[in-house]
Amino acid sequence: MDFSLTTNEALALAIFEAYRGSQRVAPNPCVGCVVLDQHGRFLAKGHHEFYGGPHAEVNALNGLTEEQLKEAHVIVTLEPCAHQGKTPSCAKTLANLPIKKVTYGLKDPNPLVAGAGAEILKTAGKEVHLYNPAGYDLDLTQELEEVAEIFLFNFRFKKTFLSLKWAQSLDGKTALLNGESKWITNPLSREYSHFLRSIHDATMVGANTIVEDNPLLNIRMENVDKKSKIVIFDPYGKVLVKEKEFQFTEVHQSENIYYLIDELESKRINPTKQFESILESKVSNIIFLDKTKGFYDPLKINDKLFDKGLKSVLIEGGAKTIQFFLKNCEWQRIYTFIAPIILGQGQSYSEAIVNHSMENKIRLNYSKSFSFGADLLLSGISGNYN
Amino acid sequence: MDFSLTTNEALALAIFEAYRGSQRVAPNPCVGCVVLDQHGRFLAKGHHEFYGGPHAEVNALNGLTEEQLKEAHVIVTLEPCAHQGKTPSCAKTLANLPIKKVTYGLKDPNPLVAGAGAEILKTAGKEVHLYNPAGYDLDLTQELEEVAEIFLFNFRFKKTFLSLKWAQSLDGKTALLNGESKWITNPLSREYSHFLRSIHDATMVGANTIVEDNPLLNIRMENVDKKSKIVIFDPYGKVLVKEKEFQFTEVHQSENIYYLIDELESKRINPTKQFESILESKVSNIIFLDKTKGFYDPLKINDKLFDKGLKSVLIEGGAKTIQFFLKNCEWQRIYTFIAPIILGQGQSYSEAIVNHSMENKIRLNYSKSFSFGADLLLSGISGNYN
Numbered sequence: 110m111d112f113s114l115t116t117n118e119a120l121a122l123a124i125f126e127a128y129r130g131s132q133r134v135a136p137n138p139c140v141g142c143v144v145l146d147q148h149g150r151f152l153a154k155g156h157h158e159f160y161g162g163p164h165a166e167v168n169a170l171n172g173l174t175e176e177q178l179k180e181a182h183v184i185v186t187l188e189p190c191a192h193q194g195k196t197p198s199c200a201k202t203l204a205n206l207p208i209k210k211v212t213y214g215l216k217d218p219n220p221l222v223a224g225a226g227a228e229i230l231k232t233a234g235k236e237v238h239l240y241n242p243a244g245y246d247l248d249l250t251q252e253l254e255e256v257a258e259i260f261l262f263n264f265r266f267k268k269t270f271l272s273l274k275w276a277q278s279l280d281g282k283t284a285l286l287n288g289e290s291k292w293i294t295n296p297l298s299r300e301y302s303h304f305l306r307s308i309h310d311a312t313m314v315g316a317n318t319i320v321e322d323n324p325l326l327n328i329r330m331e332n333v334d335k336k337s338k339i340v341i342f343d344p345y346g347k348v349l350v351k352e353k354e355f356q357f358t359e360v361h362q363s364e365n366i367y368y369l370i371d372e373l374e375s376k377r378i379n380p381t382k383q384f385e386s387i388l389e390s391k392v393s394n395i396i397f398l399d400k401t402k403g404f405y406d407p408l409k410i411n412d413k414l415f416d417k418g419l420k421s422v423l424i425e426g427g428a429k430t431i432q433f434f435l436k437n438c439e440w441q442r443i444y445t446f447i448a449p450i451i452l453g454q455g456q457s458y459s460e461a462i463v464n465h466s467m468e469n470k471i472r473l474n475y476s477k478s479f480s481f482g483a484d485l486l487l488s489g490i491s492g493n494y495n
Numbered sequence: 496m497d498f499s500l501t502t503n504e505a506l507a508l509a510i511f512e513a514y515r516g517s518q519r520v521a522p523n524p525c526v527g528c529v530v531l532d533q534h535g536r537f538l539a540k541g542h543h544e545f546y547g548g549p550h551a552e553v554n555a556l557n558g559l560t561e562e563q564l565k566e567a568h569v570i571v572t573l574e575p576c577a578h579q580g581k582t583p584s585c586a587k588t589l590a591n592l593p594i595k596k597v598t599y600g601l602k603d604p605n606p607l608v609a610g611a612g613a614e615i616l617k618t619a620g621k622e623v624h625l626y627n628p629a630g631y632d633l634d635l636t637q638e639l640e641e642v643a644e645i646f647l648f649n650f651r652f653k654k655t656f657l658s659l660k661w662a663q664s665l666d667g668k669t670a671l672l673n674g675e676s677k678w679i680t681n682p683l684s685r686e687y688s689h690f691l692r693s694i695h696d697a698t699m700v701g702a703n704t705i706v707e708d709n710p711l712l713n714i715r716m717e718n719v720d721k722k723s724k725i726v727i728f729d730p731y732g733k734v735l736v737k738e739k740e741f742q743f744t745e746v747h748q749s750e751n752i753y754y755l756i757d758e759l760e761s762k763r764i765n766p767t768k769q770f771e772s773i774l775e776s777k778v779s780n781i782i783f784l785d786k787t788k789g790f791y792d793p794l795k796i797n798d799k800l801f802d803k804g805l806k807s808v809l810i811e812g813g814a815k816t817i818q819f820f821l822k823n824c825e826w827q828r829i830y831t832f833i834a835p836i837i838l839g840q841g842q843s844y845s846e847a848i849v850n851h852s853m854e855n856k857i858r859l860n861y862s863k864s865f866s867f868g869a870d871l872l873l874s875g876i877s878g879n880y881n
Contacts, residue, residue, distance in 0.1 A: 278856070279831060279873065280845040281667030289853050435837070445665060447833070449862035449875050451821070453848025459666040462839025467675050470664070476835035476869050483862050485871065487665065489835050 113149030
């Protein structure tokens with residue numbers, strides 16, 4: 110019997126392992142690492158657990174002896190880091206061990222340092238391979254991209270990763286015409302929404318959602334105690350002007366609440382000294398919107414979110430806010446929960462989108478579905494940035 | 496090592512086996528049978544293969560010796576038949592064998608004969624059990640109902656089993672506003688549509704679908720050579736009057752083409768002697784529609800389809816025809832293919848449905864999903880008749 114794993118199998122395991130850090134590593138990437146001994150047998154695994162903590166390689170190597178590591182093969186989802194940051198350089202750490210070979214899934218996305226980690230290893234006489242799916246029945250490249258997608262996107266485009274999330278009926282409605290939407294999806298789906306919040310830097314909703322539903326917008330999951338951030342799309346300052354009336358202020362610290370405000374419009378509607386002073390006191394948490402040809406530009410909004418250090422935002426609603434980003438193709442991933450119900454006439458996230466040809470349809474790439482009881486979660490990425 | 500199967504495991508296998516007859520047993524039910532020896536080990540399986548052919552029990556028992564059958568346990572998805580029909584009574588056949596025990600999944604749905612098969616077996620000294628899921632981790636009752644759902648429905652309600660099938664975008668659209676819909680779903684999904692046609696007695700579409708798409712409406716599957724039937728919802732006689740212009744007449748025999756015709760309206764629009772004579776010559780394949788308070792009544796249509804011997808109809812479109820049955824709750828199963836695309840404004844099967852409360856939503860019960868590449872097929876039954 111052969112107890113060895115192929116590189117592909119080890120990499121699949123490393124990807125699985127990498128996801129375990131998804132709630133706490135941001136803005137670092139999720140990374141997983143698997144170590145095989147000289148016979149290709151499984152030795153150890155590790156993942157990057159939290160921002161500032163040891164990298165995946167270090168966690169995987171921890172406790173292994175030099176003897177065990179002799180001629181070993183280290184498989185890691187992302188190129189080992191070249192430079193000392195919050196932790197020592199992983200490439201240097203690996204270079205000093207008696208291992209034989211390192212296979213990494215993806216190059217460091219920073220073009221200035223990409224390949225530097227590999228170079229350190231090569232100089233130390235190690236075999237170094239960028240993952241090559243040829244010869245395997247399953248190509249894991251997309252899985253490698255996916256597990257680190259927020260980090261990769263941030264680096265490649267200097268933009269915030271925007272996820273759109275909504276719950277819909279089979280016929281694409283997010284609420285009845287009268288606004289009723291409790292509940293479209295089941296408790297299992299709604300529970301998973303908190304996990305989605307936890308893997309993003311912030312949750313965004315439109316002002317009307319705050320006014321109508323008065324949501325907490327925090328992460329309600331056992332064992333997750335994250336100071337979550339929120340963004341309120343509030344051009345007219347409707348929420349900002351009476352913030353204290355809403356529940357979300359009880360669970361979010363003031364510095365974690367961001368507002369998208371149209372200064373002109375909001376002052377026109379709230380022309381008081383008091384509102385002026387609110388604007389001033391919150392200035393570091395306000396993102397000022399400006400109009401281009403009468404419309405807000407989601408691309409500019411993205412830039413400003415990125416400038417504020419928000420690397421990923423989960424946009425949860427309402428339907429109009431979702432639609433704003435959707436129709437302007439300013440989104441990277443969609444999470445839609447589909448309930449097996451038909452609502453008929455109602456509110457939708459796509460009613461303002463007009464296509465004259467099937468060629469212009471919005472497509473979710475690499476889509477996957479998951480079951481939550483009878484509900485489905487369909488998720489896919491946009492093809493616009495690939 | 497124990498080589499035996501539990502009754503639940505044998506029944507699951509029998510259900511799986513039963514499905515193998517789904518394209519050819521109508522109007523009989525899909526039935527599967529598994530035989531376990533006196534030690535509970537798997538001996539044989541069989542299913543009802545085609546209408547008029549040997550029943551599942553006979554196919555399973557075929558070739559087994561009396562020695563093998565001594566103290567055997569026969570597990571069958573539906574109560575063994577009591578009376579001689581096109582084939583001998585299965586209950587009597589089983590009664591004459593040295594088997595010990597018969598477990599059947601569901602009672603014969605005909606209240607006049609339900610239990611008669613079991614009675615014959617009991618009189619012959621066999622242990623007879625109606626399936627009881629207690630004690631098993633998986634209750635197979637719903638699966639038993641599902642595999643024979645058309646037959647059970649026909650018997651219980653004396654009505655035609657109506658399935659609605661459509662392809663939609665994620666946002667519930669079946670076409671763009673301009674009618675373009677080629678293609679929403681992928682070739683794998685479209686291929687499976689032919690399987691769906693093959694498990695129904697007939698395929699129904701509205702007249703506009705014929706006029707606009709000129710479809711063949713036949714079953715294009717390898718190894719399936721079925722004289723399929725079609726129903727055209729053609730109240731104004733638009734298709735009937737110029738039938739020969741359409742492709743479907745090349746692949747369907749005249750006696751397999753049914754029309755839903757509003758006699759008054761169709762004669763008003765086609766006031767010719769020639770049309771009158773078409774109506775007369777086709778009379779046995781025409782289902783005359785009449786209006787109640789200005790509307791066609793889908794319940795009455797169902798009755799008339801049943802009178803014509805159509806035990807199951809797959810309603811494929813267009814969106815208006817689907818909607819007619821959907822909003823009147825005159826449907827038993829929905830098959831919807833969901834493509835991971837967003838179309839925005841377009842045609843929908845639910846735009847004429849108005850709900851003022853979430854309580855009135857249309858719900859698909861026991862829904863399941865299947866993947867066809869990136870497309871999903873979601874299917875579920877109506878709760879209205881359970």
